[in-house]
Amino acid sequence: MSNNNLPEIFETFADARKKGFLTMKAEKDKGRNVVGIFCTYTPREIIYAADALSVSLCSTSEETIPEAEKRLPKNLCPLIKSSYGFAITDKCPYMYFSDLIVGETTCDGKKKMYELLGEVKDTHVMQLPHTRNSYSFELWKNEIKELIKKLEEKFNVEITEEKLKDAIKLCNEERNVMKEFFSLAKLVPSPVKGTEMHDVMNSSNFKFDKKEFFEEIRKTTQNMKERYDKGETPFTKDTPRILITGCPTGGVVDKVIKQIEEIGGSVVCIENCVGTKNFEMLVDEENKDPIEAIAERYINIPCSIMTPNDGRMERIKQYIEDYKVDGVVDVTLTACHTYAIETEKVRRTVEGLGKSYLAIETNYSNSDAPQLRTRLEAFVEML
Structure with missing residues (x-):
């Protein structure tokens, strides 16, 4: 390592x-x-x-x-x-x-x-x-x-x-490039930190020359693979592997994802809406009218606002298997009722697979960071 x-x-x-x-x-x-x-x-x-x-x-x-x-x-x-x-x-x-x-x-x-x-x-x-x-x-x-x-x-x-068809191809290319990058974390141990994955996810919103951005991601993915082949990783094969799910993580990345990795865990999958599932589904480029294809792709995003939202549970199951996850941390922002209520279904899904589950409710203040760290330490230690 x-x-x-x-x-x-x-x-x-x-x-x-x-x-x-x-x-x-x-x-x-x-x-x-x-x-x-x-x-x-x-x-x-x-x-x-x-x-x-x-x-x-x-x-x-x-x-x-x-x-x-x-x-x-x-x-x-x-x-x-x-x-x-x-x-x-x-x-x-x-x-x-x-x-x-x-x-x-x-x-x-x-x-x-x-x-x-x-x-x-x-x-x-x-x-x-x-x-x-x-x-x-x-x-x-x-x-x-x-x-x-x-x-x-x-x-x-x-x-x-x-123009719609060209835009569909551009967005699909971005999704494929990002999916390949996220797939690095399926390796054991993961060659990429969760905080770094989050930086890349976040940056996709602020890189306006898309072709240049795609090339950056491809080079980064290749570079990480080469480092992994040389045995250079930030984790060991025994590091507990954690999936993050729930509300958008932008305002809590430091006190959740960063803290998990500081205390000995490896965040291998960020399922939240700005994470892996945002890049999971493609828009049909060939077989449908562009508006129909776009509508179909977006309405099938498995957000907690949808009822029922079985797609999220199926996706979590798949990610637990694909990313070899040991435990799931479910992050709910204060007063987000749909995600708060859905924690019960997520808990059943995760524990039904014999994996550990932790639910966190938080906000954008750092006042609860020490308390969260204590809970996360106990969770990672248990894993």
């Missing part, structure tokens, strides 16, 4: 969000349009087909929550409060540069927050059905058509079938 520094390119992934500010300003100076998004349900293919940039908006810090709480309830999910706080304080350059915000009704808190957000920025809300059947599929397909209409009118462009 070696603790040699990993490829320098990882620094560029961690820095991507900061450098993206400058890149975005340069793109805006060229006249490019920018669409800010919050969730993986927003179909980026539509945005790319409108020749616009897509950027994930800041919602992973407690910095702006006090300002947001002047207008929003205190007992609300930190992600919602942080998102709104960045909008009203102008502390997020991405929010500032966005010509249009696209939201989706993934929870009651967000959909009501969008009403207030619409007073600050031009906000288009997609009405996401919370179940999957033929009726909901048609509703969702119409929502995608409404998004196309909105972008065409907003940016004075025409979104053609050819």
Whole structure:
């Protein structure tokens, strides 16, 4: 085992969000349009087909929550409060540069927050059905058509079938490249840390030259494979292997994923919505109308807002097998009711496979980090 520094390119992934500010300003100076998004349900293919940039908006810090709480309830999910706080304080350059915000009704808190957000920025809300059947599929397909209409009118462009097909291929290429990178962690021991995987996942939202980004990821994957073949890994074959699931991890990566690896665990899979499952499903490039294919792919994302959400349980089972997982840490943000209720099904799924399970409820404050560390230490030691 070696603790040699990993490829320098990882620094560029961690820095991507900061450098993206400058890149975005340069793109805006060229006249490019920018669409800010919050969730993986927003179909980026539509945005790319409108020749616009897509950027994930800041919602992973407690910095702006006090300002947001002047207008929003205190007992609300930190992600919602942080998102709104960045909008009203102008502390997020991405929010500032966005010509249009696209939201989706993934929870009651967000959909009501969008009403207030619409007073600050031009906000288009997609009405996401919370179940999957033929009726909901048609509703969702119409929502995608409404998004196309909105972008065409907003940016004075025409979104053609050819542009949609090109955008589908681009997004599928990104998914395949990212899946190959994540698959590195299936090796025993894993050649990549969970924090590094998270940096790469996060950077995908802020790298606007996609072809250049794909090449970076391919080189990184190859480099890591070569290091692994030489026996250079940050872990041993006996290091407990952990899967993270639950709410988006952006605001809690340091006190959950980083702490797990500091106390002797190896985070090999991040199942959360910004993680592996975001890159899992491809859009059909060959056999379907582009709008139909896009609608089908996105409505099948297994988020806790969907009912029933058996797809998430099946995916967790598959990841436990594929990544040789010893234990699962289920992270719920305060007041996220759908994920909080679903912890019961996740626990049954995990323990049904004879694996250890730990549920954590937290927020973006670091005040509970010592308490979390104690619980995580006990969990990893048990493994």
